[in-house]
Amino acid sequence: QKEVEQNSGPLSVPEGAIASLNCTYSDRGSQSFFWYRQYSGKSPELIMSIYSNGDKEDGRFTAQLNKASQYVSLLIRDSQPSDSATYLCAVRPSGTYKYIFGTGTRLKVLA
Amino acid sequence: GAGVSQSPSNKVTEKGKDVELRCDPISGHTALYWYRQSLGQGLEFLIYFQGNSAPDKSGLPSDRFSAERTGGSVSTLTIQRTQQEDSAVYLCASSLLGLAVTDTQYFGPGTRLTVL
Numbered sequence: 001q002k003e004v005e006q007n008s009g010p011l012s013v014p015e016g017a018i019a020s021l022n023c024t025y026s027d028r029g030s031q032s033f034f035w036y037r038q039y040s041g042k043s044p045e046l047i048m049s050i051y052s053n054g055d056k057e058d059g060r061f062t063a064q065l066n067k068a069s070q071y072v073s074l075l076i077r078d079s080q081p082s083d084s085a086t087y088l089c090a091v092r093p094s095g096t097y098k099y100i101f102g103t104g105t106r107l108k109v110l111a
Numbered sequence: 112g113a114g115v116s117q118s119p120s121n122k123v124t125e126k127g128k129d130v131e132l133r134c135d136p137i138s139g140h141t142a143l144y145w146y147r148q149s150l151g152q153g154l155e156f157l158i159y160f161q162g163n164s165a166p167d168k169s170g171l172p173s174d175r176f177s178a179e180r181t182g183g184s185v186s187t188l189t190i191q192r193t194q195q196e197d198s199a200v201y202l203c204a205s206s207l208l209g210l211a212v213t214d215t216q217y218f219g220p221g222t223r224l225t226v227l
Contacts, residue, residue, distance in 0.1 A: 044154075044202075046215060046217060088154070094212075097167070
């Protein structure tokens with residue numbers, strides 16, 4: 001059973017702090033990794049994708065991938081109350097079309 | 112450009128009625144996915160289309176659920192004889208190719224289905 005695990009939270013951080021969201025996956029052959037943000041009552045919105053080991057930065061967001069340890073993380077710098085949402089990690093194993101989603105981590109940024 | 116669109120945005124129906132949910136993918140996207148998300152739950156995969164074909168229907172919960180895609184574009188998810196447990200948000204997503212490493216899925220706004 002291919003799985004993606006996330007801590008459900010809530011993860012509470014003060015405004016301006018760094019929020020760190022983690023995700024582990026079981027399929028060692030996975031090659032595509034995604035972070036989606038989902039506000040309450042809304043659909044998932046793509047934040048970042050990452051395919052190679054290391055860091056990928058986009059504005060206040062940094063995705064980190066470590067295939068040897070089978071984890072992917074998302075760092076949000078200078079967290080804002082508007083970042084409060086559920087963050088979904090998704091993994092796509094190599095050669096498949098199927099996205100395996102975690103159940104999400106709820107982030108609360110306190111003003 | 113235009114994103115994935117879904118209609119209706121909300122649907123309230125009575126138990127036992129049939130419903131049709133529509134998805135318009137991003138233009139040129141060959142892969143299309145349907146998911147279901149119950150309140151406070153994660154995403155449940157329902158079906159995947161590549162073009163007009165559905166190589167994976169494994170997530171459809173029962174034979175009351177069916178889906179089709181025509182012209183490699185619009186998809187319709189049909190639920191027959193709806194039950195209260197079918198109440199959920201139905202999400203559609205599309206991606207350009209489906210299998211490329213860099214292929215990325217984009218979601219529509221969803222249809223909230225309530226079965227009374």
